[in-house]
Amino acid sequence: DAKTTQPTSMDCAEGRAANLPCNHSTISGNEYVYWYRQIHSQGPQYIIHGLKNNETNEMASLIITEDRKSSTLILPHATLRDTAVYYCIVRGYNDYKLSFGAGTTVTVRA
Amino acid sequence: EAGVTQFPSHSVIEKGQTVTLRCDPISGHDNLYWYRRVMGKEIKFLLHFVKESKQDESGMPNNRFLAERTGGTYSTLKVQPAELEDSGVYFCASSQVTGNLYEQYFGPGTRLTVT
Numbered sequence: 001d002a003k004t005t006q007p008t009s010m011d012c013a014e015g016r017a018a019n020l021p022c023n024h025s026t027i028s029g030n031e032y033v034y035w036y037r038q039i040h041s042q043g044p045q046y047i048i049h050g051l052k053n054n055e056t057n058e059m060a061s062l063i064i065t066e067d068r069k070s071s072t073l074i075l076p077h078a079t080l081r082d083t084a085v086y087y088c089i090v091r092g093y094n095d096y097k098l099s100f101g102a103g104t105t106v107t108v109r110a
Numbered sequence: 111e112a113g114v115t116q117f118p119s120h121s122v123i124e125k126g127q128t129v130t131l132r133c134d135p136i137s138g139h140d141n142l143y144w145y146r147r148v149m150g151k152e153i154k155f156l157l158h159f160v161k162e163s164k165q166d167e168s169g170m171p172n173n174r175f176l177a178e179r180t181g182g183t184y185s186t187l188k189v190q191p192a193e194l195e196d197s198g199v200y201f202c203a204s205s206q207v208t209g210n211l212y213e214q215y216f217g218p219g220t221r222l223t224v225t
Contacts, residue, residue, distance in 0.1 A: 034213075043216030043217050043218050044203075096165075097166070100152050100153035
Protein backbone atom coordinates (compact mmCIF):
# COMPACT_ATOMS: atom_id res chain seq x y z
CA ASP A 1 0.00 0.00 0.00
CA ALA A 2 3.04 2.25 -0.49
CA LYS A 3 2.20 5.55 -2.15
CA THR A 4 5.62 6.05 -3.66
CA THR A 5 7.71 4.61 -6.47
CA GLN A 6 11.49 4.49 -6.29
CA PRO A 7 14.18 2.85 -8.41
CA THR A 8 15.34 -0.43 -7.00
CA SER A 9 19.00 0.47 -6.87
CA MET A 10 21.61 2.98 -7.88
CA ASP A 11 25.33 3.47 -7.65
CA CYS A 12 27.15 6.65 -6.80
CA ALA A 13 30.80 7.63 -6.80
CA GLU A 14 32.29 8.75 -3.51
CA GLY A 15 32.50 12.51 -3.27
CA ARG A 16 29.88 13.08 -5.93
CA ALA A 17 26.28 14.14 -5.41
CA ALA A 18 23.71 11.35 -5.21
CA ASN A 19 20.29 12.22 -6.60
CA LEU A 20 17.54 9.85 -5.50
CA PRO A 21 14.20 10.19 -7.31
CA CYS A 22 10.78 9.39 -5.92
CA ASN A 23 7.38 9.47 -7.59
CA HIS A 24 4.29 10.16 -5.51
CA SER A 25 1.70 11.08 -8.09
CA THR A 26 -1.30 10.48 -5.79
CA ILE A 27 -0.05 12.71 -2.95
CA SER A 28 -2.75 14.86 -1.41
CA GLY A 29 -2.48 18.46 -0.29
CA ASN A 30 -1.88 17.76 3.38
CA GLU A 31 0.63 14.98 2.93
CA TYR A 32 4.33 15.40 3.51
CA VAL A 33 7.25 13.71 1.80
CA TYR A 34 9.62 12.01 4.23
CA TRP A 35 12.94 10.35 3.63
CA TYR A 36 14.47 7.72 5.87
CA ARG A 37 17.43 5.46 5.32
CA GLN A 38 18.52 2.17 6.76
CA ILE A 39 22.19 1.42 6.98
CA HIS A 40 22.92 -2.27 7.20
CA SER A 41 22.17 -3.78 10.63
CA GLN A 42 20.83 -0.51 11.98
CA GLY A 43 17.34 0.86 12.45
CA PRO A 44 15.84 3.35 10.00
CA GLN A 45 17.16 6.88 10.35
CA TYR A 46 15.25 10.06 9.62
CA ILE A 47 16.84 12.24 6.95
CA ILE A 48 14.52 15.06 5.96
CA HIS A 49 10.92 15.94 5.17
CA GLY A 50 9.01 18.59 3.24
CA LEU A 51 5.56 19.70 2.16
CA LYS A 52 5.92 22.10 -0.76
CA ASN A 53 9.14 24.00 -0.46
CA ASN A 54 12.61 22.67 -0.95
CA GLU A 55 14.32 21.78 2.27
CA THR A 56 17.94 21.43 3.34
CA ASN A 57 19.58 20.19 6.47
CA GLU A 58 23.00 18.96 7.47
CA MET A 59 22.42 15.59 5.86
CA ALA A 60 20.65 16.29 2.59
CA SER A 61 18.47 18.47 0.41
CA LEU A 62 14.93 17.69 -0.68
CA ILE A 63 13.62 19.07 -3.94
CA ILE A 64 9.85 18.78 -4.46
CA THR A 65 8.37 19.54 -7.87
CA GLU A 66 5.80 22.30 -8.13
CA ASP A 67 2.98 19.83 -8.74
CA ARG A 68 4.29 17.76 -5.79
CA LYS A 69 4.03 14.56 -7.79
CA SER A 70 7.71 13.78 -7.46
CA SER A 71 10.74 14.68 -5.41
CA THR A 72 14.50 14.19 -5.32
CA LEU A 73 16.69 13.60 -2.33
CA ILE A 74 20.18 14.96 -2.82
CA LEU A 75 23.18 13.79 -0.85
CA PRO A 76 25.63 16.52 -1.79
CA HIS A 77 28.90 14.68 -1.25
CA ALA A 78 28.28 10.99 -0.90
CA THR A 79 30.60 8.99 1.32
CA LEU A 80 30.99 5.24 1.74
CA ARG A 81 28.97 5.55 4.96
CA ASP A 82 25.98 6.72 2.92
CA THR A 83 25.59 3.23 1.46
CA ALA A 84 22.10 2.26 2.63
CA VAL A 85 18.52 1.64 1.60
CA TYR A 86 16.70 4.95 1.18
CA TYR A 87 12.97 5.16 1.70
CA CYS A 88 10.68 7.85 0.34
CA ILE A 89 7.48 7.95 2.41
CA VAL A 90 4.32 10.00 1.98
CA ARG A 91 2.74 10.78 5.30
CA GLY A 92 -0.29 12.76 6.38
CA TYR A 93 0.02 15.42 9.06
CA ASN A 94 -1.63 13.29 11.70
CA ASP A 95 -0.48 9.97 10.34
CA TYR A 96 1.83 8.39 12.89
CA LYS A 97 2.45 5.26 10.87
CA LEU A 98 5.41 5.11 8.55
CA SER A 99 4.67 3.02 5.46
CA PHE A 100 7.97 1.74 4.14
CA GLY A 101 8.13 0.51 0.58
CA ALA A 102 11.02 -1.38 -0.94
CA GLY A 103 13.22 1.72 -1.12
CA THR A 104 16.29 2.37 -3.22
CA THR A 105 19.49 0.54 -2.42
CA VAL A 106 22.25 3.10 -2.84
CA THR A 107 25.81 1.87 -3.11
CA VAL A 108 28.55 4.45 -2.85
CA ARG A 109 31.73 3.27 -4.53
CA ALA A 110 35.25 4.52 -3.89
CA GLU B 111 21.14 11.74 25.09
CA ALA B 112 20.71 7.98 24.81
CA GLY B 113 18.86 6.72 21.79
CA VAL B 114 16.23 4.03 21.56
CA THR B 115 17.62 0.78 22.90
CA GLN B 116 16.37 -2.73 22.27
CA PHE B 117 17.14 -6.00 23.98
CA PRO B 118 18.19 -8.56 23.02
CA SER B 119 19.97 -7.75 19.78
CA HIS B 120 19.52 -11.33 18.62
CA SER B 121 17.30 -14.16 19.75
CA VAL B 122 17.17 -17.70 18.46
CA ILE B 123 14.29 -19.83 19.72
CA GLU B 124 12.50 -22.98 18.69
CA LYS B 125 9.04 -23.06 17.27
CA GLY B 126 6.50 -23.11 20.05
CA GLN B 127 8.66 -21.27 22.55
CA THR B 128 8.03 -17.83 23.97
CA VAL B 129 10.18 -14.76 23.43
CA THR B 130 9.94 -11.30 24.93
CA LEU B 131 11.52 -8.32 23.26
CA ARG B 132 12.17 -5.12 25.14
CA CYS B 133 12.36 -1.53 23.97
CA ASP B 134 13.50 1.49 25.95
CA PRO B 135 12.46 4.70 24.20
CA ILE B 136 14.25 8.00 24.39
CA SER B 137 13.56 9.61 27.74
CA GLY B 138 10.54 11.88 27.60
CA HIS B 139 9.10 10.39 24.44
CA ASP B 140 5.46 9.55 25.05
CA ASN B 141 4.97 7.83 21.71
CA LEU B 142 6.37 4.37 21.11
CA TYR B 143 6.00 2.26 17.99
CA TRP B 144 6.81 -1.29 17.01
CA TYR B 145 7.60 -2.30 13.44
CA ARG B 146 8.99 -5.47 11.95
CA ARG B 147 10.56 -6.72 8.77
CA VAL B 148 10.04 -10.39 8.07
CA MET B 149 12.34 -12.07 5.59
CA GLY B 150 12.08 -10.68 2.09
CA LYS B 151 9.33 -8.25 2.97
CA GLU B 152 9.08 -4.55 3.71
CA ILE B 153 9.16 -2.93 7.13
CA LYS B 154 5.62 -3.00 8.50
CA PHE B 155 3.95 -1.11 11.33
CA LEU B 156 2.74 -3.23 14.24
CA LEU B 157 1.40 -0.87 16.88
CA HIS B 158 1.57 2.50 18.56
CA PHE B 159 1.51 3.50 22.22
CA VAL B 160 0.89 6.91 23.66
CA LYS B 161 2.27 6.65 27.17
CA GLU B 162 0.82 3.38 28.46
CA SER B 163 -2.20 3.31 26.16
CA LYS B 164 -2.40 1.41 22.91
CA GLN B 165 -3.55 3.84 20.24
CA ASP B 166 -3.41 1.56 17.26
CA GLU B 167 -2.59 -2.13 17.13
CA SER B 168 -3.97 -2.71 13.68
CA GLY B 169 -0.67 -4.07 12.42
CA MET B 170 -0.36 -6.86 14.96
CA PRO B 171 -0.44 -10.06 12.93
CA ASN B 172 -2.42 -12.25 15.33
CA ASN B 173 -3.14 -12.93 18.98
CA ARG B 174 0.17 -14.66 19.51
CA PHE B 175 1.65 -11.17 19.80
CA LEU B 176 1.17 -9.12 22.97
CA ALA B 177 2.62 -5.68 23.52
CA GLU B 178 2.69 -3.84 26.82
CA ARG B 179 4.03 -0.57 28.08
CA THR B 180 3.74 -0.52 31.82
CA GLY B 181 4.02 2.93 33.36
CA GLY B 182 4.48 4.52 29.98
CA THR B 183 8.21 3.89 29.92
CA TYR B 184 9.72 0.80 28.37
CA SER B 185 7.71 -1.59 26.25
CA THR B 186 7.76 -5.33 25.75
CA LEU B 187 6.59 -7.38 22.81
CA LYS B 188 5.88 -11.01 23.59
CA VAL B 189 5.46 -13.70 21.00
CA GLN B 190 3.78 -16.83 22.35
CA PRO B 191 4.01 -19.39 20.87
CA ALA B 192 6.52 -18.42 18.22
CA GLU B 193 6.10 -19.72 14.69
CA LEU B 194 8.63 -19.96 11.87
CA GLU B 195 7.05 -17.04 10.01
CA ASP B 196 7.73 -14.75 12.97
CA SER B 197 11.42 -14.69 12.10
CA GLY B 198 12.63 -11.24 11.17
CA VAL B 199 13.85 -7.98 12.64
CA TYR B 200 11.68 -6.15 15.14
CA PHE B 201 12.22 -2.41 15.40
CA CYS B 202 11.07 -0.05 18.07
CA ALA B 203 10.80 3.70 17.57
CA SER B 204 9.82 6.65 19.71
CA SER B 205 8.81 10.25 19.15
CA GLN B 206 7.89 13.27 21.21
CA VAL B 207 4.69 14.29 19.55
CA THR B 208 2.20 12.25 17.58
CA GLY B 209 2.01 13.14 13.95
CA ASN B 210 4.19 15.01 11.63
CA LEU B 211 5.98 17.47 13.81
CA TYR B 212 8.69 15.19 15.14
CA GLU B 213 10.38 12.32 13.43
CA GLN B 214 10.45 8.82 14.82
CA TYR B 215 13.78 7.65 16.22
CA PHE B 216 14.44 3.98 15.69
CA GLY B 217 16.35 1.49 17.74
CA PRO B 218 18.81 -0.98 16.19
CA GLY B 219 16.26 -3.77 16.15
CA THR B 220 16.06 -7.27 17.55
CA ARG B 221 16.74 -10.05 15.08
CA LEU B 222 14.47 -12.99 15.90
CA THR B 223 15.12 -16.39 14.43
CA VAL B 224 12.57 -19.14 15.01
CA THR B 225 13.83 -22.63 14.14
